[in-house]
Amino acid sequence: SSIRALDNERGPGVTRDGVAVALEANIASMADAARLADSSVQGVGLYRTEAVFLERATPPGVDEQRVIYERVLRSLGGRPVTIRTVDGGADRPLEFLLGQGMDPATAFEALGLRGFRLDVRYPQILDSQLRAIAAAQDNTGVAVRVMAPMISTPREAAEFAKRAREFGIAQVGAMVEIPSAALRASKILEHVDFISVGTNDLAQYTMAADRTLGELSRLLDPWQPAVLDLVSMAARAGKEHSKPVAVCGEAAADPALALVLVGLGVTSLSMAPGAVSAVRHAIRHHSAKETRAIARAALAESSPSSAKRAALELVDPQV
Numbered sequence: 001s002s003i004r005a006l007d008n009e010r011g012p013g014v015t016r017d018g019v020a021v022a023l024e025a026n027i028a029s030m031a032d033a034a035r036l037a038d039s040s041v042q043g044v045g046l047y048r049t050e051a052v053f054l055e056r057a058t059p060p061g062v063d064e065q066r067v068i069y070e071r072v073l074r075s076l077g078g079r080p081v082t083i084r085t086v087d088g089g090a091d092r093p094l095e096f097l098l099g100q101g102m103d104p105a106t107a108f109e110a111l112g113l114r115g116f117r118l119d120v121r122y123p124q125i126l127d128s129q130l131r132a133i134a135a136a137q138d139n140t141g142v143a144v145r146v147m148a149p150m151i152s153t154p155r156e157a158a159e160f161a162k163r164a165r166e167f168g169i170a171q172v173g174a175m176v177e178i179p180s181a182a183l184r185a186s187k188i189l190e191h192v193d194f195i196s197v198g199t200n201d202l203a204q205y206t207m208a209a210d211r212t213l214g215e216l217s218r219l220l221d222p223w224q225p226a227v228l229d230l231v232s233m234a235a236r237a238g239k240e241h242s243k244p245v246a247v248c249g250e251a252a253a254d255p256a257l258a259l260v261l262v263g264l265g266v267t268s269l270s271m272a273p274g275a276v277s278a279v280r281h282a283i284r285h286h287s288a289k290e291t292r293a294i295a296r297a298a299l300a301e302s303s304p305s306s307a308k309r310a311a312l313e314l315v316d317p318q319v
């Protein structure tokens, strides 16, 4: 019966007692977006735009970008889309920058120039992307949210918000994926409309463990209580400002961990589309109060495995 329930549940994310939790998809291409055309996801919580910028000798122009963003927005048929501005990194090098004074020896290091830091050094990258997104927003009428990766300080959030609003972007956000951003989430929320926690990088930087090293997977486990503490701080800041707090890292795809995140006060979860029905099922079978108890149980533990065990003891066995 549990399997049938999974198939039948196509509605929005909501707790048993009616608290809404938006369930959205992570995508990285027009093809990913096209596959969502008749899916029940409520929107896109993370559109990673790196593919538009990779393996190129010159950056993509505004019009080239606009065509891609418009197709993605149209595929979602009016559902909201959160576009993340480009995040170069060790695993996604923006090669065209090597011809623009970027030092190949240190380019895109995890502790160096990536995410919003590249926008500070090369303002034209962000300007062309924001111009293209604003045009796509105007041409399609879709509610676009734009967020910047790797925001480290409230000042960076303010700078990003100012530039995005100058281009006419209505909903502006900051990713919380560096511990400093979680610690100062309340100050960041003075400048932006929402925050979105990237648990992949938040775990990497909290635990000082390179996310590409499989050997460190225990440290990178999003059930690490230290990572959950930082998510909790971000969620509390959202509540204080009455602004949305999303989680878009891989943590959101684990149904038990999703219950913990909801219990901490996270208001939307974005994940690989294939994970949505199991997460929806878990959330629909618990009350908001139960998710808070699950979150408290996990945070009281001192290792990822005991945090998961403590949470699972309180999860409805039907789920």
Ligand code: PEP
Binding pocket: 046, 048, 087, 177, 197, 198, 199, 200, 201, 202, 248, 249, 250
């Ligand atoms: C994250 O860091 O959790 C995230 C969602 O961004 P990415 O995985 O693209 O770095």
Ligand code: MG
Binding pocket: 149, 177, 198, 200, 201
């Ligand atoms: Mg990230």
